[in-house]
Structure formats: structure tokens, C-alpha cells
Amino acid sequence: MRKLKYTKGIWVAAVAVVGLLGLSACSAPSAAPAASSQSTVDSGMTGMSMAPSGTAGQSTSAQAGAAATNSVAIKDFAFAPATVTVPVGTTVTWTNSDQDPHTVTATESGSPLRSPTMNNGATYKYTFTKAGRYDYLCTIHPFMTGTVVVTP
Amino acid sequence: MTRRQLLRHSAWFGAAVVLTVAGGEVISQVADAQNPAPAVDDPTALRFVQISDSHLGFKGSANSAVEDSFAHAIKQVNALPYRPDFVAHTGDLTHLSTPAQFDQVKQMMSELKTGQVFTVPGEHDSIDDGGQKYRQTFGAGTQGDGWRSFDAGGVHFIALVNTVSLEKLGHLGPDQVEFVRKDVAGLSSDTPIVVFSHVPLFAMYPAWGWGTDDAVQVLSLLRRFASVTCLNGHVHQLFTKTEGNVTFHSATTTAYPLPKPGDGPAPKPLVLPAGKLGDALGIREVAYHKGSQALAIKDVRLA
Numbered sequence: 001m002r003k004l005k006y007t008k009g010i011w012v013a014a015v016a017v018v019g020l021l022g023l024s025a026c027s028a029p030s031a032a033p034a035a036s037s038q039s040t041v042d043s044g045m046t047g048m049s050m051a052p053s054g055t056a057g058q059s060t061s062a063q064a065g066a067a068a069t070n071s072v073a074i075k076d077f078a079f080a081p082a083t084v085t086v087p088v089g090t091t092v093t094w095t096n097s098d099q100d101p102h103t104v105t106a107t108e109s110g111s112p113l114r115s116p117t118m119n120n121g122a123t124y125k126y127t128f129t130k131a132g133r134y135d136y137l138c139t140i141h142p143f144m145t146g147t148v149v150v151t152p
Numbered sequence: 153m154t155r156r157q158l159l160r161h162s163a164w165f166g167a168a169v170v171l172t173v174a175g176g177e178v179i180s181q182v183a184d185a186q187n188p189a190p191a192v193d194d195p196t197a198l199r200f201v202q203i204s205d206s207h208l209g210f211k212g213s214a215n216s217a218v219e220d221s222f223a224h225a226i227k228q229v230n231a232l233p234y235r236p237d238f239v240a241h242t243g244d245l246t247h248l249s250t251p252a253q254f255d256q257v258k259q260m261m262s263e264l265k266t267g268q269v270f271t272v273p274g275e276h277d278s279i280d281d282g283g284q285k286y287r288q289t290f291g292a293g294t295q296g297d298g299w300r301s302f303d304a305g306g307v308h309f310i311a312l313v314n315t316v317s318l319e320k321l322g323h324l325g326p327d328q329v330e331f332v333r334k335d336v337a338g339l340s341s342d343t344p345i346v347v348f349s350h351v352p353l354f355a356m357y358p359a360w361g362w363g364t365d366d367a368v369q370v371l372s373l374l375r376r377f378a379s380v381t382c383l384n385g386h387v388h389q390l391f392t393k394t395e396g397n398v399t400f401h402s403a404t405t406t407a408y409p410l411p412k413p414g415d416g417p418a419p420k421p422l423v424l425p426a427g428k429l430g431d432a433l434g435i436r437e438v439a440y441h442k443g444s445q446a447l448a449i450k451d452v453r454l455a
Contacts, residue, residue, distance in 0.1 A: 076417045076418045076420075077360075077417070077418030077419065077420070078418070098418075098420075099212055099420070099421070100212075100420060100421070101247075101248060101279075103279060103280070105318065107318055114280075116280065117248050117249075117279055117280060137318060137320070139275060139278070139279050139280070139318060140275050140276060140279055141275075141361060141419075142275065142318060142319060142320050142321070142361055143320050143321070143358075143359065143360060143361035145320060
């Protein structure tokens, strides 16, 4: 039961990301933002705030009223939530709780969103200083995809 | 039948592997229909070995000693009753693309008793640098991202790279398609073709990235050839499928098994009961006898 539900989740997320990638072809900013980033390894991290819902394909405005989620879990070979919407200046944190290594790497070349290899428990932080849509994937498992939408 | 079961069913349907157990070591065998005896025993045949997915540097309970397993595989190749014309490693030589892991895998492969060693990179060999460290270590004699072709024993071999461009699935890219177009242009259609790649060139399970989004562009260039055999790694398990003139053979790994397509939420390393790991790991012997239509393939577990 649980497994089936999860599988369905993967399909939904995949469809949503394909849609976003399609959109990004005409709306993505090509300029790489001058953002600062840092990565740290902290296996003792607690209190990870999970996504308010797993509905990755919802319109981004629906999340505007909710508390902004700036944490992305990497679990069971998926980014959750697959899409986060944050205002400019937000630091987003990814935490890998899989035993397998993963990366957070921009699909667009030239973007500085690019983590080192993240082993189990590792976190990667990135501060978004420019509005736009940021698509990323894991270079080791490129079927794992996610998007950060940064609002002005 | 659920959607997932249906996917699994159709993924496995059409497998043409002849399962045999001889001396408890042969896992599967596909022999030429005209020559049911395995051509690997034929001294006049072209004979080579495929090994794959050694993942040096992997630390996990699925295999706590991948380096020992790889050393074992090399020993097994060197103990074959013949000296293979070459050994092909179909990628994921390293687990995390570190310089130390590349150094170690190169040193270990140098112990192979064979005419030549060919490799293609896996996504684990190009994690953070687009395959630069891989090409520094194994790229001699290759073009582009590390692709090449060569001829041996009347067979034309093409080694492709589908793990460097960042896409959801394996991706070859227009430069490589163009390379293949020019590469096969002058070949007569009865030349047997063997293609090496890391990620399968057929859609084995796209939800887990087990497929190559632009493979059809290369396969269509090979459609006129009588015999095309695609040998890949990546999926850490044996699988065979025939589509028209092309037969695909996924190889197993020397490191750790992965689940069957769609079995569970993700392609996570599979922890087997104690003593069962060796059954899931192996090497592949391949032979081609001039005049035969197909290649003889024999998958042997790590003894």
C-alpha cells in the first residue's frame, strides 16, 4: 500500500518536472545570479521541516500564503518537495538522508547551484539572490529532479 | 494487474536468455542458434570479456568489500582457459570519481591478462567534472566525451558515452550521433556491430533512469546491419531483449545488486542474505565466430 502510493508519487513528480522544464525553455533567466553558497556536513541535524504537502505540480502561487519551505529532503532517490518557492534572499538547505550519495546540480550550465557529492547526512546550502526558476538534478541519478522558484 | 505489475511484466517479456547451470557457475548463456555449443570454447573465435559496475570506493552493507570483489573478478578473467582478445569495462569503475578511486581502478585493471582494455564511463565516473578525471585516466585514443570505435575479428565495435550530458535519462547528444553516422557510413551491412554503453540503449525502466532518451537516433543508423549487439551495464543485473535486428544484453556488476525494475521505491543497493552476494556478481564472456549471425554470450558468476 505504502509502496504503491510512493511509486505513484514518483510518477506525479516526474510529470510535473517535465512540465516545468518545458516552461523553463521560455521563462528561465539565463544570467547566473551572483549568489553565495556554502556546503557543510552535519550528520547531527535535527528538526528538518518537511514540505507542507507532496503535491509538486501545484501552481506556485498556491504556496505563497503558506509558510515558505526552505528545506528540501533527499530521500528514497527523490527531492521532497520537488518544487519549492522562496523569496529572494532565502537560503535553501538540502539534506541527504539516503545511504547513497547524491548531488544538487543545476541543469543549466553556468549556474552556480552545484553541490559537492553529498554522502549520507550531508547538507548543502545555497542562498538565492536573484529571482527566477532554478531546475536541478542529481548527476549520479539524473532521474531525480527538482526546481526552486525564487520570487522577487 | 496494477500498472506497476504491468510495467514489470512487459519489461521482462521477450527475454531470450537461455538459462543454464553448468558446474554451478554459468548464470545464463545465449549461443548462436547455428552453433549451440558456446563459441567461447572455440580457439579460432574472437573472444572478449565484459565487466561492469565495479564502484571502487563504495561503502555499504550491500558489499563491504567491493575492491576485493573486483580483484576476484580480475583473477577470474586471468584464470580463463584462453587469453581474451580484450576486456571491456562498461562503466561505474569508481563510486565517487575521486582521484584515488581512479588511480586504484587503473592499477587493478593493469593486472588483466588481455590484449587491450577498453572502458566507457558511468555517471559515477563523471559526478562533478563532466568526466574530466575519467578521460585523464582512460581517455587515450578516444574522441569527444570519450567515445571511440575499433575493429576486431571481423566485428565493428562502437564504445559510446551516455552519462556525461545532464538529462533525466542517459543521453548521447548530437556530436556522438554524428560520430556514429560517419563511423558506420562505409561499412557493409553484413558487418556484425557491437555497441558498448553504460546506460542501456533500450527503455529498461525509464522511471529509474534505465534508458537513453536519444538512443533511437543511433539505433536507426544501425538498422541496415544484419547483426547488432548492444552490451551495457548500469542496472547491475542480467537482462536480455531483442528488438528487430538489435539484441540488448545488460550485464551484472562486480560490486552489489540492484532491485529488479520497479521493485521498491528506488534503485537502492540490495542487501542479500549472507553468502548470497557472489551469486549476483559476475563477469561476461563473449565470443564471435566468423560467419555466424550472432555472438555467443556466457554470464558467469564470481566463483
